[in-house]
Amino acid sequence: MYYKQYGNTDMKVSAVGLGTMRYDMEDVRAGRLEKCAEIPLYAYEKGINYWDTAPTYCDDKSEIITGLALSQVDRSKVFVTSKVNFGTLGTEHPTRDTFRRRLEMSLDRLHTDYIDFYHMWCMLNLESWQKHVDALYGFFEEAKSEGLIRNIVFSSHMQGNDIETVVETGKFKGMLIGYNALNYRFRQSGIKKAHENGMGVVVMNPLGGGMIPQNPDAFSYLTEGTDLTVAQAGLRFVASHKEITVALAGCTTKAHVDDAVKAVENLVEEPAEEIVAKYNAKGPALNDLCTGCGYCKGCPQDIEIPKFMDAYNQKILSKKEDRLASRLSGHWNLPPEKASACIQCGSCESKCTQHLPIMERLKEIAALAQ
Ligand code: SF4
Ligand code: SF4
Structure with a gap:
């Protein structure tokens, strides 16, 4: 397994992380949670030490399944995450107790005394982010000072410069964002800024919501010179960025874990700029596609x-x-x-x-x- 330093922490995390929102839903619904827990246990065997979970994933069972696995391994060798926002707290005006109850529930489910990366979850725009900071950041800091969480991070679907604005506040040790071979051209400024500021950068949705493996002809250029499948190459594309610390792979089966491991075998890191230059020249012109840059924002009708x-x-x-x-x-x-x-x-x-x-x-x- 290839490991990277998480921002300016001393944590060495695997270049691919386990995304835990894709446990087998048939097993989840049938209550076969121990069977689902075989996936993180297998990932552990393979050296994947970054496990990303959250309330609500997999019918709200992801934290429980992930906790079942966490209780069977050396806790100190895994970095586990969870997440919180107004949605999971059930209110836009949370109290310290509301926040604490939610955090303690995550800790109980995960069978742990601490969460390595606790996310201010799913910040859709700067306005929502500011409201969450005003309401919750103090509670995050208090929990951190007590050792219940180790790092305060955020996850975001914000576009372009908004991510840079959040990064510049210096309030977060890292971030979780969507980045892939579809939107990379316009997500670069955010990841570069975070990297320059000593933050860890974790990437969700590295395969564009399945669009990359589902369109192998359009993305076959990612596999050139490798023996990788398009899905593996799409993951490797993300992981090879010097600015990106972890690419999350959602795994339902052990074969998905094997795919993730293969994707970062003999990984070579390159700066984002070089990756753009390389793939802009090679890739097909995707001129008809929206890149997610967000420059069109400001619609008078508030259309997203x-x-x-x-x-x-x-x-x-x-x-x-x-x-x-x-x-x-x-x-x-x-x-x-x-x-x-x-x-x-x-x-x-x-x-x-x-x-x-x-x-x-x-x-x-x-x-x-x-
Ligand atoms: S519609 Fe155009 S400006 Fe708006 S996000 Fe897509 S590519 Fe960017
Ligand atoms: S109203 Fe229509 S044309 Fe005008 S900015 Fe919004 S989406 Fe674009």
Whole structure:
């Protein structure tokens, strides 16, 4: 296993981490939790020492399953995470007790006295992030001073410069963000800034929500000169960034663990800039795709344009009409009728770095609701 230093801590973490939101749901629903726990135990055997979990994953059983495994290994050899936000606390005005109860529940489920990385979870934009900081950061610091959590980190779906703004506050030891061969061109500034500031960078969604392995022709360039599958190569692409500490691999089976291990065999780290130069030259032109850069933000109708355009990406890449609607509802929880709020002002198109026909695409999406 290839290990990297987590930011400016003394923690050596595996270049691939175990994402625990993909335990076998048939086993989860049948109560076969010990069977699910074989996955982290196998990952441990293979040297994967970064385990990322959270409340609610896998019908709220992920922490319990992960804890079953954690109780059977040398605790000091695993770095385990969990997460909290207003959603898991059930209120936008949490008290210290609410926060504590949630944290203690995670500790109990994980059979541990401490969590290595505790996330301020799923910050969608700067406004939401600020509200969470105002309400929760003091509770995080108190829990840290008592040794219940070791590092305060955040996870984010923010775009472009917003991540840099959070990084610059210096409040966090690390971050968890989505990064992959689809959106890398415009996520680089955030990961570079975090790396420069001594933060660890953990990546979720390294395979673009499955879009990369599901479109092997479009992404076969990632496998050139290797004996890797497209899925393995997509993971390696992320892990090979010098600025990225851990690429999370969601594993349902032991074969998925083996894939993750293979992806970082003999890993060579390179700066993000060099990776862009290399793949920009080699890869197909993905000109019709939204890169998630977020430069179109500021819609007067508050339409979340990058999310709609991300769903449109799925249609283009898969060449399947129904992927658009399933991405919107399944991933973003957005009804297509929200796209009909567009008043065709054109402001977003004038800012779009990919020069996408956003208004036309929104019309097409809105029509799905009829
Ligand atoms: S064209 Fe539509 S989506 Fe774009 S900024 Fe104007 S209202 Fe928003
Ligand atoms: S629609 Fe254009 S500006 Fe907006 S996120 Fe996508 S590529 Fe960037």
